[in-house]
Amino acid sequence: MKIGIVGLPNVGKSTMFNAITNAGAECANYPFCTIEPNVGVVPVPDERLEVLTKMYNAQKTTYATIEFVDIAGLVKGASKGEGLGNKFLSHIREVDSIVEVVRCFEDTNIVHVDGNINPKRDIETINLELIFADMETLDKRIDNVKKKIKADKKFEEELAVLEKIKSALEAGKSARTVELSNEEKEYIKDIYLLTMKPILYIANVSEEQLANPFEDENVKQVVEYAKEENAEVIPLCVKIEEELAALEGEDKKEMLEALGLEESGLDKVIKASYNLLGLMSFLTAGEPEVRAWTIKKGTKAPVAAGKIHSDIERGFIRAEIVSYDDLVREGSINSAKEKGLVRSEGKDYIMQEGDIVLFRFNV
Numbered sequence: 001m002k003i004g005i006v007g008l009p010n011v012g013k014s015t016m017f018n019a020i021t022n023a024g025a026e027c028a029n030y031p032f033c034t035i036e037p038n039v040g041v042v043p044v045p046d047e048r049l050e051v052l053t054k055m056y057n058a059q060k061t062t063y064a065t066i067e068f069v070d071i072a073g074l075v076k077g078a079s080k081g082e083g084l085g086n087k088f089l090s091h092i093r094e095v096d097s098i099v100e101v102v103r104c105f106e107d108t109n110i111v112h113v114d115g116n117i118n119p120k121r122d123i124e125t126i127n128l129e130l131i132f133a134d135m136e137t138l139d140k141r142i143d144n145v146k147k148k149i150k151a152d153k154k155f156e157e158e159l160a161v162l163e164k165i166k167s168a169l170e171a172g173k174s175a176r177t178v179e180l181s182n183e184e185k186e187y188i189k190d191i192y193l194l195t196m197k198p199i200l201y202i203a204n205v206s207e208e209q210l211a212n213p214f215e216d217e218n219v220k221q222v223v224e225y226a227k228e229e230n231a232e233v234i235p236l237c238v239k240i241e242e243e244l245a246a247l248e249g250e251d252k253k254e255m256l257e258a259l260g261l262e263e264s265g266l267d268k269v270i271k272a273s274y275n276l277l278g279l280m281s282f283l284t285a286g287e288p289e290v291r292a293w294t295i296k297k298g299t300k301a302p303v304a305a306g307k308i309h310s311d312i313e314r315g316f317i318r319a320e321i322v323s324y325d326d327l328v329r330e331g332s333i334n335s336a337k338e339k340g341l342v343r344s345e346g347k348d349y350i351m352q353e354g355d356i357v358l359f360r361f362n363v
Helices: 012-022 047-056 085-093 117-148 153-170 182-188 217-227 238-245 249-259 266-274 302-310 310-314 323-332 333-338
Strands: 002-006 039-044 065-070 097-103 198-204 230-234 281-284 288-295 316-323 343-345 355-361
Touching: 002 012, 002 085, 012 039, 012 065, 012 238, 012 266, 039 097, 047 281, 047 288, 047 323, 065 266, 085 117, 097 266, 117 153, 117 217, 153 217, 153 302, 198 217, 217 281, 230 238, 230 266, 230 316, 238 249, 288 302, 302 310, 302 316, 302 355, 310 316, 310 355, 316 323, 323 333, 323 355
Parallel strands: 002 065, 002 097, 097 198, 198 230, 281 355
Antiparallel strands: 039 065, 281 288, 316 343, 316 355
């Protein structure tokens, strides 16, 4: 699963990417420093794995991972090929969801591509370019469907859905704001609309703004815009996150405490991005390895078993499951069994977040 980090030039995208991935993506104070996207795979923070590793004295700990893509900065006219527009749009088509970084801090040493700080305008600049690209895609599809209707009236339902989305786009709203039934979504799943992709907004603030970010007028602009899309806003100071990313253990803990934070902003971003994609983790635990496995929410037990190995899915018999909270409270799997907290689930069981599972199978 890929998450694309987007934003105008010089808003802190590549700095945030560096902090998230420690991948050392080039960072510079001029537009279009990022041309080809940088890609980094990062672990999803999960305190449960640390607890289970100690409990089982595990030799290896494996976290769930998520892939971040640092995409070139976008400018007005990208949908018509301005700047690196064509590259930007092709790269964003390849990701599953979007993290949009919005500059909310003032700094005369860092140029703004439009000359001054205005978060609402900056968001609209990017989102309107995506809307223009989607309108072009929709127009082609609508023309095609209208031709089909002449031969078969069943395509009228599809046309109604396409025109409903186009009306929203023409009003300057993204496709994700349009309420669609599951049946209606089927009509558009193969045209990969850019504004249908789930989105998370990052308000990049200064250290001073970080004390009460949601009281800041610039951050309020981001929150107000995000409300229309039911999107989450995470304020963070990318500069501080870069410093935190270079620290480990007690040093990192001390800096977080000094800042009055329980966890880094980037940990919040990674967790929120994971959730944005509709993902969850089930866990396996033993002395050889404690591991988090990534599945889509709503996945049934046999399909989850297939994440470990296709043979386990093919020969699935049952899943022996204990919840993480029950196991930790009882202190051992044997104690959990004695209390009747280890359940035997069949093929129709839908996996839950934090299930610790042992799959029984026969091939």
